[in-house]
Amino acid sequence: MVIRRQAVVEQILDILSERIKDRTYPPNSKLPSENSLCEEFNVSRITIRRAMDILVSRGNIYRMQGVGSFVSSISQIANPIVNPILFQDLIRNQGYEPGIQFIYAQIVPLTSQLAEKLKINPDEEIVELQKVFTADGEPVIFCSNIIPKWVLKGTLFQQVLRQPSITEPIFDFLANECGEPLSFYISTLRLDEMSNCSIKLKDFSHNIPALVIDEVGYNNQEKPIMLSVHFYPGNHMKFELIRRRNIL
Template identity: 30%
Template sequence: MEKNQALHAYIKEDLLNRIKSGTYKVGDRIPTELELCKDFNVSRTTVRTALKQLTIEGYLVRKQGNGTFVAEQKVKQTLSHTVKRYSDQIAVQGKKAEISLVSLQVIPATEFLVQVLNVSVNDPIQRIERIRKANGEPTQFEIAYVPWKLAPGITKEHAETSLYETLQRNYHLQIAKTTEHVEIAFPDERVAHLLEYKEGLPCFYIETVAEAADGMVIEYSRSYFRGDKTNFVISRNYLEEEGL
């Protein structure tokens, strides 16, 4: 244990290492609180604190009357350059992807959308709300904004597949660049309900601006990702970036 490391933090780290190394596999029942107390020679309160944190973070799941089990692995999504659709990224992890439309409406451009989408006030903007799921469990809630003049008449069928692929195939709009801002956010009651997530727990929050090669903004979106179901992979090629 590192100097000044709290006991519950040490236990949490040890259990997490066992999960990530495969000592405890998905679906395995971990030792009881009493067994862990004996193993680590600590109080039940200390063990419970460690287990609670791992449960909140999505590594463990408690089943009333049965014990605590290792949860399914979180959905991994790539933030670095990738041409893979959501369904493809999920499929390689052995999970079934699903995109469900929540709402599709045309709204007048607000002053904020005027700035981010380079449109005029009151221009028609398509506002698309979607839920992404993996194995039937919600992982992401997204609100996307696309100018009507660029892609008129986006349909439910379009929205429930890859939106970028639809923009390219049906409207000849090629996404060449995205800029993403990542934060931690706390979802409101509606977002938490749609994500089947407890209100007050943190989410990853990402705002994305998608552009064509000439700099024209094609789409702006806001996305909430369940913190217990999602993690992100960022890969950088420094030799390529340095031109070496």
């Protein structure tokens, strides 16, 4: 397999994570040796070891000294609180059929607060995407993404305004179309009510509590590329966390 030189560790990490997710490497199975992976990806052992170290830190795999690395039996637990995950996958993993309803994509005023979070000039244009993810047709995630114009290079800005569906899956869109792969989020969790969500749907009761995640997404240069606000009404979704105690 040929691996591009740019962001080599991230590429290998994505491939190995996907193999764990789709059970190419089942729970408790032994992973190929570092030497085998070096030959497969045509990279150095240091590169493979860095990717494996990240998988260990995430709890996806564990090491047995002198034996090798194995897939954790609880590595399938995924949620947007710990690691970024596509909402379609999150919904599907909980046994529902995912869907998406695009509300709008439009240019919105840039406030001083938004400019500060995105680290952009006051005259920069931004576009807001509003969409609702559904589980078996029921609204379960109300999502707002704000992306600055500099991220939407060339004609992408106008394309997004005309056809917001091109932005999904959002991680693929940022990486492949914008050339700005998401590296990490800084997130804030809070409790609120759906009545305070800017997205209003007909025949949906907004008088219910919601978990809200406010996020700033960064690229590999630690530059903000997207703001997100996600409302999770307390009617369907649930999240599981793996909480590990560090023992020195």
